[in-house]
Every structure is written in C-alpha cells, then in structure tokens.
Amino acid sequence: MVVEIICVGTEILMGNIVNTNAAYLAAKCAGLGLSCYYQSVVGDNEGRLYEAVKIAYDRSDVVILSGGLGPTQDDLTKETAAKVLNKELYMHEPSKEAIIRILSRRGLTITENNWKQAMVPEGCIVVENPNGTAPGIIMEENNTHIILLPGPPGELIPMFEDSIVPYLKKLTPDVLYSDMVKLCGVGESMAEDRIKDLIDAQSNPTIATYAKTGEVHMRVTAKAKSEEEAKQIVKPVVDELFNRFGDAIFTTKEEVTLEESIVNLMKEKNLTLGVAESCSGGMLSARLISVSGVSDVYKAGLVTYSNEAKQELIHVSGDTLNRFGAVSEETAREMADGTLKTIGCDYAVAITGIAGPDGGTKEKPVGLVYIACGCKDNIIVKKCQFSGNREKVRQSATATALTMLRGQLLKNIG
Amino acid sequence: MVVEIICVGTEILMGNIVNTNAAYLAAKCAGLGLSCYYQSVVGDNEGRLYEAVKIAYDRSDVVILSGGLGPTQDDLTKETAAKVLNKELYMHEPSKEAIIRILSRRGLTITENNWKQAMVPEGCIVVENPNGTAPGIIMEENNTHIILLPGPPGELIPMFEDSIVPYLKKLTPDVLYSDMVKLCGVGESMAEDRIKDLIDAQSNPTIATYAKTGEVHMRVTAKAKSEEEAKQIVKPVVDELFNRFGDAIFTTKEEVTLEESIVNLMKEKNLTLGVAESCSGGMLSARLISVSGVSDVYKAGLVTYSNEAKQELIHVSGDTLNRFGAVSEETAREMADGTLKTIGCDYAVAITGIAGPDGGTKEKPVGLVYIACGCKDNIIVKKCQFSGNREKVRQSATATALTMLRGQLLKNIG
Numbered sequence: 001m002v003v004e005i006i007c008v009g010t011e012i013l014m015g016n017i018v019n020t021n022a023a024y025l026a027a028k029c030a031g032l033g034l035s036c037y038y039q040s041v042v043g044d045n046e047g048r049l050y051e052a053v054k055i056a057y058d059r060s061d062v063v064i065l066s067g068g069l070g071p072t073q074d075d076l077t078k079e080t081a082a083k084v085l086n087k088e089l090y091m092h093e094p095s096k097e098a099i100i101r102i103l104s105r106r107g108l109t110i111t112e113n114n115w116k117q118a119m120v121p122e123g124c125i126v127v128e129n130p131n132g133t134a135p136g137i138i139m140e141e142n143n144t145h146i147i148l149l150p151g152p153p154g155e156l157i158p159m160f161e162d163s164i165v166p167y168l169k170k171l172t173p174d175v176l177y178s179d180m181v182k183l184c185g186v187g188e189s190m191a192e193d194r195i196k197d198l199i200d201a202q203s204n205p206t207i208a209t210y211a212k213t214g215e216v217h218m219r220v221t222a223k224a225k226s227e228e229e230a231k232q233i234v235k236p237v238v239d240e241l242f243n244r245f246g247d248a249i250f251t252t253k254e255e256v257t258l259e260e261s262i263v264n265l266m267k268e269k270n271l272t273l274g275v276a277e278s279c280s281g282g283m284l285s286a287r288l289i290s291v292s293g294v295s296d297v298y299k300a301g302l303v304t305y306s307n308e309a310k311q312e313l314i315h316v317s318g319d320t321l322n323r324f325g326a327v328s329e330e331t332a333r334e335m336a337d338g339t340l341k342t343i344g345c346d347y348a349v350a351i352t353g354i355a356g357p358d359g360g361t362k363e364k365p366v367g368l369v370y371i372a373c374g375c376k377d378n379i380i381v382k383k384c385q386f387s388g389n390r391e392k393v394r395q396s397a398t399a400t401a402l403t404m405l406r407g408q409l410l411k412n413i414g
Numbered sequence: 415m416v417v418e419i420i421c422v423g424t425e426i427l428m429g430n431i432v433n434t435n436a437a438y439l440a441a442k443c444a445g446l447g448l449s450c451y452y453q454s455v456v457g458d459n460e461g462r463l464y465e466a467v468k469i470a471y472d473r474s475d476v477v478i479l480s481g482g483l484g485p486t487q488d489d490l491t492k493e494t495a496a497k498v499l500n501k502e503l504y505m506h507e508p509s510k511e512a513i514i515r516i517l518s519r520r521g522l523t524i525t526e527n528n529w530k531q532a533m534v535p536e537g538c539i540v541v542e543n544p545n546g547t548a549p550g551i552i553m554e555e556n557n558t559h560i561i562l563l564p565g566p567p568g569e570l571i572p573m574f575e576d577s578i579v580p581y582l583k584k585l586t587p588d589v590l591y592s593d594m595v596k597l598c599g600v601g602e603s604m605a606e607d608r609i610k611d612l613i614d615a616q617s618n619p620t621i622a623t624y625a626k627t628g629e630v631h632m633r634v635t636a637k638a639k640s641e642e643e644a645k646q647i648v649k650p651v652v653d654e655l656f657n658r659f660g661d662a663i664f665t666t667k668e669e670v671t672l673e674e675s676i677v678n679l680m681k682e683k684n685l686t687l688g689v690a691e692s693c694s695g696g697m698l699s700a701r702l703i704s705v706s707g708v709s710d711v712y713k714a715g716l717v718t719y720s721n722e723a724k725q726e727l728i729h730v731s732g733d734t735l736n737r738f739g740a741v742s743e744e745t746a747r748e749m750a751d752g753t754l755k756t757i758g759c760d761y762a763v764a765i766t767g768i769a770g771p772d773g774g775t776k777e778k779p780v781g782l783v784y785i786a787c788g789c790k791d792n793i794i795v796k797k798c799q800f801s802g803n804r805e806k807v808r809q810s811a812t813a814t815a816l817t818m819l820r821g822q823l824l825k826n827i828g
Contacts, residue, residue: 010622011622011624012436012437013440013450013451013453014440014441014444014450014622015436015437015440015441015443015444015450016441016624016633018432018433018434018437019433019436019437019453020432022429022433022455023426023429023431023432023433025429026427026429027428027429027430028429029429030429036427036429037427037456037457037462038427038455038456038462038466039426039427039433039455040452040454040455041452041453041454042451042452043450043451045451048452052452070602070603070625071602071603071606072602072606072623073606073613074622074623102801105781105799105800105801106601106798106800107798108601108603108604109601109604111604111607112607113606113607114603130801130802130803131801131802131803131806132801132802152625154802154803154805154806154809208430210430277696277699279703280700280703281696281699281702281704281712281715282691282696282697282698282699282700282703282715284696285691285699285717286694286696286697286700286808288695289693289695289696290695290804290805290808292770292771292772292804293772294719298717298719298720299720299722299723300716300717300718300722300723300726300727301695301696301719302714302715302716302717302727303696303699303703303712303714303717305699305703305708305712305713305714305715306709306713308713308714309713309714309757312714313714313716356706358706358707390704390706394700394703394704
C-alpha cells in the first residue's frame with residue numbers, strides 16, 4: 001500500500017519552519033507497513049494545491065495532508081481536497097459545537113470565520129480534535145483514502161495516534177508489530193557499529209535506528225498474519241539487543257520516555273527527587289514533570305541561575321564559588337548536596353554550565369557543563385563538553401543528567 | 415523567478431531524518447527573492463526521480479536537488495538529471511584529483527566507485543566541494559537552471575553560501591525584505607479578522623500570518639529593486655499593524671522571541687524576576703533562560719510541584735492550601751507573593767494548575783490554571799481554562815504567563 005504525504009503551508013515553503021510533520025508521519029507510516037514514495041510541500045495556493053492532491057490521488061492509495069485547516073481565507077486544504085473528489089461542504093454540527101466549547105473555554109470571541117472550520121465534505125469521516133478547533137477529515141473514494149490533519153504538531157500527533165493509526169491498521173492485511181528499544185548513554189555510531197551484523201542480516205524483522213539527544217532508538221518491526229506471530233518474530237532480536245546493550249536499554253515501548261522510566265523506577269522504591277539547575281534553567285524539571293503522576297517522586301526544583309540564588313537557596317558556599325567558579329565540579333557537588341538538604345529528598349541532580357553563546361573562556365569554553373547526581377554521601381559529578389548552540393547544550397545537559405540519574409539508581413537499588 | 419526544491423533520499427521518506435536541507439534552502443531562496451512553490455522528496459528510485467525532475471524542469475525556473483551524489487549505486491541524482499536534459503557524463507579531471515586529495519588526507523583507500531563522483535554532465539558548471547568528495551553541478555538549458563548539491567548539511571550549506579548564492583543573485587534582479595510582526599495575547603482568527611481588509615488588498619507587500627502557542631506572527635514582505643526600496647514598501651503596512659494592535663506587538667524582528675522582548679524590557683529598567691511553577695514545572699524558567707544574557711534579570715525559580723514545596727520554599731500557608739486547594743486564585747497569589755519575598759526580586763510570576771490527564775474534578779477540570787503576576791502590593795491573578803493534552807496545557811500556561819508579565823510591565827513602567 002502506497003502512502004503519499006503532502007504538507008501544506010507557505011511557512012514551510014519559505015523555510016520559516018522545518019517540516020517535522022513530514023518526518024513524523026513518514027516514520028509512523030513506515031511503522032505501519034505503508035510504503036512512502038513521495039512527500040511534497042505546497043503553499044496555500046488553490047491551483048497548485050489542487051494539482052498536488054490530484055496527482056497524489058491518482059498514484060497513491062493513501063494521501064495524508066497536513067495543514068491548511070485553519071479558520072482563515074488562506075486555509076484551503078479541505079476545500080481543495082473536496083474539489084478533487086467533487087464533494088460539497090456542509091456544516092457539521094458536532095464540530096460547530098466543539099468550536100464553541102473550545103473558544104469559550106479559552107475566553108476567546110467567536111468570529112464569523114471560525115465556522116469555516118466546522119464545514120466538512122459530504123460523506124467524509126470527521127475526526128475529533130481535542131486539542132484544537134480544526135477537526136480531521138477522512139475521505140474515501142475509489143479505494144483511495146485522503147486524510148486531512150491539522151498542521152500544529154500538538155494537534156496532528158495526538159489525532160494521528162488516537163484516530164488515524166487505528167484507521168490505517170484496518171487497511172493493511174498484514175499486521176505489523178514493533179518494539180522500540182530505547183537506549184541512553186550510548187552514541188549513535190557506536191550503537192550502530194555494535195549491531196551492524198544484525199542490520200546486514202535483517203529482513204523480517206527489520207531494525208531501524210533513530211538518534212535523539214542523548215538517546216538512540218531502535219525500532220524492531222515484524223510483519224505477519226497476526227500480532228501474536230509478529231511478536232514472536234520480534235522477540236529474539238530484542239533479546240539479542242538486551243544481550244548487547246544490557247542496562248543501557250530503558251524501555252522497549254514506543255510511548256515510554258526516559259524521564260518516565262526514571263519516575264517509575266523511583267516510584268517503585270518510594271524514592272523522592274530534587275533538582276537544582278543553572279544553565280539548563282528548568283528544562284530538567286520540565287521533562288520530569290511531563291510525566292503524569294510524577295508528584296509521588298518529584299519534590300521540588302530550584303532554578304539557581306545566579307550565584308546569589310546558588311548561595312541563598314541551596315547554600316553553595318561563597319568560598320567555593322570564588323575559588324572554583326559557578327561552573328566547576330565543586331559547585332555542582334555543593335548544589336546537589338544543598339538540594340538534598342534543602343528539599344529533604346532522597347536523590348538530587350544538579351546542573352551548572354556555560355550554555356553560550358557568551359561567557360566562554362579558554363579554560364571554561366562554551367558547552368562545558370558539570371552534572372552532579374546522587375544521594376546522601378554518594379554524589380558523583382561528571383564533566384561534560386557539549387557542542388552546538390545554547391538550546392542544544394542545555395538539551396544535552398538535561399539528557400545526560402537523566403542518564404546519570406538512571407545509572408545511579410540502577411547501581412544503588414539494582 | 416520560481417524555484418523548486420527536490421530532496422533525494424530514502425532516509426527522509428522513511429522519516430529517519432528531518433528534512434532540514436529543505437528548510438535551509440527554502441529560507442535562503444526566499445531571501446534571494448525566488449518564489450518557492452513546491453518542495454518534494456523522492457527516494458533513490460530512478461523512475462520516480464526522473465519523473466520528479468522532469469516535472470520540476472518543466473514548471474520552474476530553478477530546480478535545486480540535494481542528495482544522491484554519493485559513490486554508491488543507490489546514488490542516482492546526477493545520472494537522472496543528466497538524462498532529463500539528454501546529457502552524457504564525462505570524467506572531470508579536476509574533480510578526480512580533488513577526490514584523490516581528500517581521501518588520501520583522510521587516510522582512506524580509494525575504491526573504484528569513488529570515480530563515479532568525478533563524472534559530470536557535458537556542458538555543466540562544476541562547483542568545488544571543499545568539504546567532501548561530491549562536487550556540485552549546475553546545468554543550464556532552456557532558461558532553466560538545475561542545481562545539484564550534496565546531501566550532508568556540512569557540505570551543502572557552505573557550497574550554497576559560497577557558490578550558489580552568488581550564482582542565483584545574478585539571476586534575480588529583485589530584492590526581498592520582510593518584517594515579522596509578532597503579537598501576543600490575541601487569538602489567530604481575531605487577529606486575521608482585524609486585518610482582513612489589508613490581506614484582501616495585499617499585493618506588494620504581502621502579509622502572511624502564522625499561529626504559535628499564545629502568539630500570532632505576521633510576515634510583511636516586499637519585493638523591490640533594492641533593500642532600501644523594499645523597506646519603504648513594508649513600513650506603512652507595519653505602521654498600520656501597530657495602529658491596529660498597539661501594545662500586543664512585541665517585536666518586528668524574526669529572531670526576537672517573546673521571552674527575549676520581556677528580558678530586554680526588564681533589563682532596560684533594571685528590574686529582576688523570580689518564578690514559581692507548579693504544573694508548568696520549569697517550562698517558564700526554561701523559556702526565560704533560553705535568552706542569552708538573562709542573568710541580569712532572572713534571579714531564581716522554584717518548581718514547587720508538591721504542596722509541601724509550596725509551603726516550605728515560598729511560604730504558601732497550609733490554611734490557604736486546605737481551604738482553597740493548590741489550584742486556586744488564593745494559592746497562585748500567595749505563590750507570587752512568597753516568590754517576591756523569598757527571592758527578593760522586583761517581579762514574580764506563579765503558575766498553578768491541573769495539567770492532566772488525571773487530577774481533574776467537576777469543579778476543577780483538567781486545563782484549569784491560575785497565573786499570578788506582578789510586583790509588591792500589585793499582583794494580579796488570571797483564571798484560565800486551557801484545552802489539549804498535558805504538554806499543551808503546560809505550554810499554554812507558560813505562554814499566557816509571559817503575556818501577562820509583559821502586560822504588567824508595560825502598564826507599570828510604560
């Protein structure tokens with residue numbers, strides 16, 4: 001089954017945003033066993049959009065469009081796709097009510113153009129959008145499936161996961177099953193090197209690797225007549241990955257994040273956590289708190305960006321700051337220690353570094369970060385040198401801190 | 415002049431990598447005054463690649479291809495583009511010498527397939543690649559320009575900057591200039607509604623709007639013979655946007671973020687800031703600290719996710735928590751007040767809410783967030799009801815907090 005992805009938006013054509021939707025949709029479709037031969041991007045122009053949808057409709061089994069479902073006159077995707085299939089639009093009352101509900105809840109005034117989002121092509125399947133005012137649309141004609149999704153990733157991704165994946169699964173006779181083996185603390189090329197023989201020998205299951213800041217994900221996918229059978233094909237390969245990478249694997253589940261695996265580990269053992277952040281400035285706390293139910297584990301966090309805050313809130317000594325500087329092993333250790341004492345938690349993580357672009361010196365260049373992590377009388381500190389811009393350094397520091405915390409937990413509590 | 419971008423590579427089609435080359439090339443071309451109507455991605459398949467290049471050659475003035483110039487049999491871009499123009503390939507001696515030079519410098523053995531990279535279409539312009547073994551290629555035929563670039567960004571970007579930009583500049587007489595007018599605190603459809611007449615009347619400059627969580631961005635772009643002239647065309651429209659949206663506009667510069675505009679505002683007035691976060695869990699601090707040089711303004715942040723932390727770190731009274739709950743106007747106000755006192759800052763922002771998916775009740779549903787913001791004796795609290803998943807609620811709360819803080823600053827300090 002051939003799928004084609006069309007992303008609609010002048011902001012992509014102008015290079016204002018990177019087309020992450022296409023990568024997301026492509027990876028998802030590949031995981032579902034759909035073959036993607038074409039991706040394209042067109043602007044909010046009716047003629048060119050019509051042409052693109054028409055070509056895709058003629059050559060592919062599934063056409064996924066993202067973007068252009070907004071309330072403005074620029075937004076033409078739905079109208080144009082309907083035109084390709086010769087369908088009229090009508091007012092879909094449940095969508096209208098949903099728009100009223102969402103906009104009033106947000107305290108926004110409803111304007112005339114909002115109703116445009118509740119107009120849908122006749123005969124289509126309307127897909128609810130709990131995260132926005134544009135419903136998704138599925139049109140079926142001549143065994144071709146045209147799927148329209150809202151452009152913002154915060155709306156597109158949940159809609160795809162919740163509604164489109166089950167729909168696409170029904171279209172494909174074979175069942176695909178994947179385990180997502182996620183590693184932390186191992187570099188991508190080293191990971192690939194260690195499984196080169198498995199990759200060279202792959203046919204069913206296949207192994208695909210993806211790199212993420214501080215993590216490597218390996219998707220092991222099998223195709224079979226039943227999910228049970230597919231799982232049986234996946235299992236020995238996943239077992240082999242555990243043989244090779246052991247504790248570096250933190251989950252085999254797509255939806256589980258590194259922070260979630262840590263929160264679960266700590267929850268099991270009734271352990272609590274406190275965080276002190278300088279250059280990462282809240283990113284580590286924000287990742288941990290993205291886990292629903294983290295309140296059993298996460299006690300508090302302190303963003304001690306200034307030296308003053310380091311001294312006042314977590315009692316880093318002025319002497320240490322003067323002698324070794326805010327970015328030093330000693331300061332990181334005192335930050336973690338002070339966090340344990342101030343917050344009264346079992347484990348603490350502290351990050352201090354130079355995120356740049358300014359503030360670097362020859363001795364302490366941009367990207368230098370110290371991360372301290374541990375429990376009472378057992379704090380380790382790691383010196384890291386990250387590359388990339390300010391955001392990238394902060395993200396790398398956050399990812400490394402999580403990996404360290406997990407390592408400490410595994411060492412101490414087995 | 416119309417440009418079209420074709421990225422070649424199965425790894426993009428499979429979603430293994432995000433297509434950053436397309437975004438880079440698109441932004442660069444837009445800046446050069448080229449209109450990009452199409453971007454597409456095709457795999458390493460001769461038939462489909464031929465089709466894509468043929469279509470692009472027929473409808474665009476400039477076709478830029480990236481990827482597929484490697485030494486393996488999979489790499490078909492050059493051969494296929496040459497076929498579309500009916501050109502033979504020949505061995506380009508300077509490229510052959512460059513390959514020998516580069517590979518011996520890297521200590522690599524030269525294999526037979528390396529020579530494939532030195533084969534170029536007859537009559538083309540060969541573009542040197544100081545960062546790799548694949549030279550760039552420019553073919554000109556019937557006033558259409560086909561440009562082939564290597565796929566790795568570390569080779570593509572320097573080649574584009576050094577050789578392709580000067581080439582394209584000669585082709586385009588016009589210059590483009592944009593201002594990016596960014597608003598906060600105004601919904602997308604309301605914003606569009608208020609400039610409907612301007613959008614309807616647009617030709618030069620054009621106005622394009624983009625929504626981001628809590629913000630609306632309006633790009634005003636003019637085309638002219640010189641940058642000075644283009645700026646003159648943009649100015650009256652931007653002035654008119656200021657007439658209509660006033661203080662809701664926080665910048666006219668592409669690269670300036672809301673958090674940066676706030677940090678600059680506070681820096682100017684020597685004001686300091688402290689933050690207390692519950693459900694947003696560090697996101698607000700992380701956004702503020704993304705601004706380089708924030709240390710003059712940002713004093714400290716507290717992630718008081720638990721009630722205990724709210725009481726111990728920022729002295730929210732147990733009585734308030736018991737009577738009104740952690741998610742209440744009273745708690746938000748005491749969090750901000752306690753932050754002012756504990757941190758000793760001029761302004762404080764506090765966020766407390768129910769991000770979900772659990773924890774909601776009929777009285778206090780998921781998405782309910784209270785945001786408190788202000789300075790001593792002047793704290794305002796806003797009750798918000800956000801929709802979407804946990805991440806979306808937290809992002810919306812963070813964006814709204816920034817908008818509130820900016821509003822308070824403008825009111826108090828002008």
